[in-house]
Amino acid sequence: MNAVRPLKLMIVDDSNIIRRRIERSQQIERLRVVGSAANGREAIELFEQTQPDVVTMDLTMPEMDGIECVEHLVARKPELLILVVSALADKATAVEAIRKGANGFLCKPFTDRQLNDALAELLQDA
């Protein structure tokens, strides 16, 4: 029987607390965290080193924001699965993130169940 290879996850958020919450998600069984970044610039460097399959992406971050980072990452790997996890609750921002290449949007604050469901939905496409 072939074991299913866990997908590689990179977590991008300037909050350590949010990064750790995502690491504790139940869906993490299907994922292997290959690294965390606190801003878009760090995320691009980490992406080159780890080649993740899945990314959770904050939007409001220092150095380089999440929308710009999504554009860079999608240009490098179009099949990358990206879940935006942000407090920016206006519809225009969610639409822009999806247009730039994100696959889903989870608004902060979120419950563990909402995070779990959002990741599960994202992984259906994997």
Add this chain to the structure above:
Amino acid sequence: MLTEAEIKTFVDGAMHYFAVSARQPVAVGSPYLITDGGTPAVHEYTGVIAISGRRKGAVCFTAPRSMLMVLLMRMNETDTSETNMKDLIGEVANTISGNARRDFGKDFVISVPSVVDTEGGKFRPPVNARPFIIPLNWRSHSAKLIVCLE
């Protein structure tokens, strides 16, 4: 000056944050306006989001260490270090401010959070506008949301 509807956006944002993140409701006191030239008193930790775009000013969340400690625990976070306290105070301010864009729109531009040194127990508003204080009470702890917009 904030309108009643705008104040409600921040009241709702604070209530939503605690209901979701802490899974316990927060009690909101009556919002009040600081007198002209006054500086609001703050707690041990204060997270500030600078606002630019169509509106200018700041949104701050200020709370005591004891409240942040319990809040972290409610979020199943075992690391209650100083670093995480500052992270949390900034994240609460960021989340409430970001959620306000649902009503204020995309031109309500929020900065990344900064944790200000509030030694002396006062916060000086960054713009020439009177700050609104939204008192919050949660599990016997008091905190404040300070909204100061031109």
